[in-house]
Amino acid sequence: FFRQFGSKTPGHPEVHVTDGVEATTGPLGHGIGNSVGMAIGMKILAAKFNTDKYKLFDNKIYTLMGDGCMMEGVVSEASSIAGHLRLDNLVIIYDSNKISLDGPVSENTSEDTKARYRAYGFDVFEIDGHDFEAIDATFKEIKKKQTKPVLIVANTIIGKGSPHMSGSHKVHGAPLGAEELKATKKAINLPDEEFYVSKEVYSFFEDKQKQQNKLEDEWNENFSAWAKENPKLFEEFKKMQSKTLPVSLEKDLKDFEMKTPIASRESSSKVLNYLADVLPFLYSGSADLSSSDKTYLNKFEQITFSNFKGRNFKFGVREFAMGTISNGLSLVDTFIPVCGTFLVFSDYMRNAIRIASLSDLRVIYQFTHDSIFLGEDGPTHQAVEHVASLRSIPNLQVIRPADANEVKMAWIAALTHIGPTALILSRQGLPTLDETNVSLEEGLSKGAYIVKKEKTKQKD
Ligand SMILES: Cc1ncc(C[n+]2csc(CCOP(=O)(O)OP(=O)(O)O)c2C)c(N)n1
Known part of the structure; x- marks a missing residue:
């Protein structure tokens, strides 16, 4: 059943589909961002809820990566943040078998990975990944004391034990085949039985x-x-x-005064700041644009390595990591992360948006500087095709509010959607219309509705 649809070992396991799977896998590198988000989430919960007497949240996040992940840019972005935040609850195990899909990694990589990770601020261990005693000793050491994120470089041989396939990229995703399987079992002293599991293994797992x-x-x-x-x-x-909302939220937001005209990035920021006061699960961050995308929660501090009580993330110019870390944070299940950048740079984080959509993750994107009215930055920053392309992602709720009234209702729609929402917001001022001052049900939730009806009769 290996790599078969509907089996317990599908090609790429998905969260909410296969039991025991904590995050959807598939696109290489994404998992490292997820794990950084999860580790940050646990640090926040520890800072917020642990007391001197009760250490409720003191677990570590263990994540496994391969050579393919290690080459991805998003892994560099996410690891750099992990090192910066000194995540002492994150352990990355790197299955370094030096083979990827096309052949040996030496054909395209010659970096000093351990030095790279030390430079990020990690503690780096190196072990023989087939040596159980070495694995045990390393984990014991980390459990005793960890002050930084850890990378364990586990040197392994892909397909170890297979007489003709071991060490070859051919063994990455394909079953060995009947003959080679027989030969492998013989080589590693296993009986020639289908799905053989020794009594020792059963009793070990029962214990x-x-x-x-x-x-x-x-x-x-x-x-x-x-x-x-x-x-x-x-x-x-x-x-x-x-993550329940106050029953009066729609009314409260309607009563919330807003000047007109007002840019929708500005009205959205006002709503977000209002919501942050009443919804403790909202956390916000930006890829170095918080002053422009207006995602900063003004009454709250920034998250730093020494302060996980803050509620603002500064992700730096790392859009893709921001997306994957937000997914990881959402997977912790006590947060709805909000993250912002210019709409045009949603391209940089597109795969994170797609995975959030596929996995029903509640993440809210504040994408500002919509279309050609973005100001001085010119064509490279003009989001022309982006709304259409975001709308093509299944389960991504895309809302482009017309004015401040719709912005208010858009936030309720975002907070109640089981999946991600992209709010598409303007830099230029927008007049607030009387006609949009309707309930969520009568207006925005329809997707489109008549704001002004034509006065003249249409010609036949
Ligand atoms: C972003 C992305 N690009 C390409 C692929 C296709 N792909 C799947 S596995 C793989 C290489 C895997 O190499 P490694 O991580 O070393 O796996 P191993 O050899 O240990 O099985 C590639 C390129 C993918 N899943 N995700």
């Missing part, structure tokens, strides 16, 4: 299951005791988990 169940029970008991002793924190945690 593991018992241990894990016990740990889970202990954590749940701890959580209940924490909740009882810290009712305010518990309330906040529940709000973040449920």
